[in-house]
Amino acid sequence: MESVESTLQRYRGALARVVSSYARSRADREDLAQEIRLGLVRAWPRFRGESSERAYVFRVAHKVALNYAHRRKRGRLEFSEPEEPTDPRPSPEAQLAGQQRARQLLIEVRELRDPYRQVAILALEGLEPREIAEVLGVTSNVASVRLHRAKAMLAERWKETEP
Amino acid sequence: MTPSFEQWRRDWQAMEEDADLLLAAHDLRGGRGGLEDPSLPPAEIYRRLRRVALRRSRLELGLLVVLLAGTLIVIERIVTGHLTFIWVGPLSGLSLSLGLRLTESRRRVRDLDAILEEWQSTT
Numbered sequence: 001m002e003s004v005e006s007t008l009q010r011y012r013g014a015l016a017r018v019v020s021s022y023a024r025s026r027a028d029r030e031d032l033a034q035e036i037r038l039g040l041v042r043a044w045p046r047f048r049g050e051s052s053e054r055a056y057v058f059r060v061a062h063k064v065a066l067n068y069a070h071r072r073k074r075g076r077l078e079f080s081e082p083e084e085p086t087d088p089r090p091s092p093e094a095q096l097a098g099q100q101r102a103r104q105l106l107i108e109v110r111e112l113r114d115p116y117r118q119v120a121i122l123a124l125e126g127l128e129p130r131e132i133a134e135v136l137g138v139t140s141n142v143a144s145v146r147l148h149r150a151k152a153m154l155a156e157r158w159k160e161t162e163p
Numbered sequence: 164m165t166p167s168f169e170q171w172r173r174d175w176q177a178m179e180e181d182a183d184l185l186l187a188a189h190d191l192r193g194g195r196g197g198l199e200d201p202s203l204p205p206a207e208i209y210r211r212l213r214r215v216a217l218r219r220s221r222l223e224l225g226l227l228v229v230l231l232a233g234t235l236i237v238i239e240r241i242v243t244g245h246l247t248f249i250w251v252g253p254l255s256g257l258s259l260s261l262g263l264r265l266t267e268s269r270r271r272v273r274d275l276d277a278i279l280e281e282w283q284s285t286t
């Protein structure tokens with residue numbers, strides 16, 4: 001079995017996007033990233049290959065992220081600084097437009113309720129409904145229905161915020 | 164116009180979030196011998212993370228003690244009629260939140276201890 005460190009390395013981009021979908025400020029993102037890292041290190045010996053590695057990594061990451069988000073909601077207090085804007089690097093127009101769409105999408109995804117946020121993130125990462133079902137421990141039907149609703153909600157929010 | 168989900172998916176996956184967040188706490192990152200150094204053994208990474216978590220939990224404990232002392236003083240001032248009850252709410256809310264943070268930090272230190280122990284027992 002591959003080491004957890006190399007797995008973390010491979011999924012670091014996707015995991016960073018999970019982190020950003022659940023935590024806004026830099027300090028909170030760092031906190032959550034560490035929690036996910038620790039969660040994966042602890043859970044890794046229990047991975048028996050019943051599901052795909054990708055599904056397992058996302059399952060652990062989402063579980064940790066949800067717990068974290070709920071604890072934050074309970075605590076209420078934000079010591080962290082407010083969300084900082086991403087530093088836009090010089091890029092061609094099309095790339096910039098793509099980045100802006102992605103930032104807007106991230107904002108909309110954060111606003112979704114947990115069950116829909118989860119499926120939206122997983123689908124955006126390229127998981128099929130069958131894999132999403134594996135990650136969330138629900139049937140493929142439930143995953144498909146939630147995904148359908150999540151897409152509709154995102155499209156609706158997008159229309160509302162469009163200039 | 165609303166982009167298609169496929170378009171969203173491409174934009175999403177091209178989004179470069181700060182992937183280094185997963186590497187370490189901010190004050191440990193970067194440079195040779197820092198946590199981005201690929202030659203750094205994993206056990207050392209967790210030892211450093213533990214040090215940071217421990218420092219943070221001590222800081223939070225210190226703040227909590229100061230806050231509780233402040234709360235006691237405020238209560239005393241309320242009892243003697245120098246302050247109104249309105250001060251109790253924010254102070255107790257702040258103490259509660261700080262207490263929750265402290266619990267989280269302590270849990271993280273315990274998790275890191277467990278990881279390091281496992282590491283030692285397998286190597």
